[in-house]
Amino acid sequence: MTYDRFPHFGVLLVDDEPAFIRSLSLALERHLGVNHLYRCTDSREAMAMISKEPIGLVLLDLTMPHVSGKSLLESIVEEYPAIKVIVISGMNQLETAMDCVRKGAYDYFVKTTEQSRMLDGIRRAIRMQEVNLENQEMRRRFFSDQLDRPEVFAEIITQDKGMHAVFQYLESISKSSQPVLIGGESGTGKEAIAKAIHELSERSGPLVSINVAGLDDNVFADSLFGHHRGAFTGAEKSRAGMVEQAGSGTLFLDEIGDLSLASQVKLLRLIQEGEYFPLGADRPKLSRARIVVATHQNLEQLQYEGRFRKDLYYRLKTHQVELPPLRNRKGDIELLLHHFLNEAAEDLGKAKPTFPKELPALLANYGFPGNIRELRALCFEAVSRHQSKVLSMEVFRSVFTQAGELPEEAGTESPALFEQLATLPTIQEASDLLVNEAMRRAGGNQSIASRLLGISQPALSKRIRKSNASADD
Template structure:
């Protein structure tokens, strides 16, 4: 079975008219990209089909021979309450519609209803069913604390519990067709997470990445949608856009927070309607790729200040992944050091050096504004300067010293350091507290503690001896 079926669960069409089943199926696939379809012309076979196939939604006619739609509705609701049922009937009677809803139908439509209304109702039911399945799966995974496909995350070096929760969440949403918003500081591994989502989805097409930062509206449209020959001056031949190139796969739009407002409108329409127009064409094309977006911006704040459309923000945040910065993953530092030094040694054709035991402790006091990408660069730089034996910490000390020198102690909080209704401590008491905290952070290493305090190691040793003797 194709891995690009939408939705992930089957939709069963039940009607005694073969011609209606054919036209209905064609409409669902061409107008909404819904292709995970099953057909049943004999109402007596419906329950067997449901038992045999992964059905999540039934589109049910009412007036049929042998077994009526109302009788089937009662059976489905009683035996398979997890399956949604939409009645699509030729009966335009309010009493019948209300009766079906009371029996448990999700919605009721008339066959002559305009296509857009019917499709909207079906897509709403699909989204609700997807959310129900995701919630059930998420509960199961978090309670069991398991990963079904840990090999997908083998290239993401971590033992952090927060990252493991992210992996579990990705497994849950992998089958969904909805967009995923991946946010996090620069260098936290957003593209690696996007590759994991693509691998988990099992889609047969490729993953295509586009950095949209700095693209004006015209270039954005041409890059994504492509153009027909003669669409504009210089368009000597037709060109497929990135959406076409990602057909059957995944499209990643990186730095989405920098997209212009005009381009945001185009992206919103693409996500809402599932179709787009190549430049110079008056015939719409359907998108057959899942859309992922990534940003280091806080989109919630940007939509509040008006630089990001609210409707687009709410469309994108159906599934959200927030990656923690490296400073919140301190337990991963030894693993990442070992991994990047081994990678650097292989690339530079050198032996992997011994890591001084003080280095992970030293790095725990660095904010890592560039996160994992910065740590990798530091490891490569340190190894390129390495002469043999134990790895020198000079490269790391220089960066951490520069970070300490430029840190604004008032930047993180406006709260007062001392309570207004309490007496101020003496200078000696403050000094003792600072020394004790530095030794705690340095895990008893006087060399590291002295660097944190900005004093020499002999001076720190003298203070410690004085404190112990008093």
């Protein structure tokens, strides 16, 4: 089943004038992309339709035979308080509008006023209702602590609670049309998360991806929006851009933090108005694609520095996830080792090697600046060199030497380390504490612990024996 309706809840039009319902339906679809519509010309049938259909927003006329709009408004607010109601009436009276708002209407518009103002109000109501429904869904998932579609995340190897929370959040916003901002260091799996977002949405269109880093404004506009024949020198025929290729699917823009300010303006219009101009066109096209963006940069810092538009930043962070780095997912290292070694063995036509039991402990003490991508590369390199049954740890040990320093957790200095202590420990006490911590991080392996401490394994063994002897005396 594919999801191809916008919004994912129904919009009910209640008016006794069929001609107005037809014109409003066309305007909603043409300008806002709203195609999840229900129509009612007899006000007596409205409450029955609301009870049967997934209605989230009602556009309600006031002056109707049989049941008045005011009576319907009161009934909807009382029986279905989660549904938003916008009154669209022929009466341009302030007192009537104020009375409707007091009775629970979300907004009030006059039929004869400017249509764009009314459509903007309906767009705001749809966005607000989406947020309300997403919040309800997030609360439900928080208490259940279960995934409805775990198969979507099957290719993301993890048992980390932080990643599980990300999965729950993505499920709760799966039907939203609003953009999603994926943050995280390079190599944390942002593209895999974008694929999961697309699959969860059940949209009928494809996932179309582009890395926008290094694209100048003209190339960005042509890539996303396409062009008409003759739009510029060399444009001998029209070309559809990626927005059009995505159709009702998902458009994924990677490295969004590198986008130029000029291109940011174009992206903001696409997100806010849901429309775009192909190069050489004088009429806009409507976009039905959901926008997903990713970056390893701090967009908040970039907008403070004037390198990223504040309005675009706040539109993008409507939905935001931050992927934890691998050094904060130490429990996943052994799982990922098994997965990547198996993948490398299949790719290289070798039997999957057995790795030494101390290897996960060694890697748990490495900072992994390249995150999951770096671990995968190390596994492929190790398997390509592998000859015997047990995998050599030499490739993995080499990263510590290449880094030129201890792993992040062990090598990071804290000037406040001793500030909270009333008295300093003795050299022997400090040495014992350091050795004990290194052994804990190394999982009891002296070879790994000695590397963390920057001493030889015999020297570490001597210190441990000396400490044990002192404890026995």
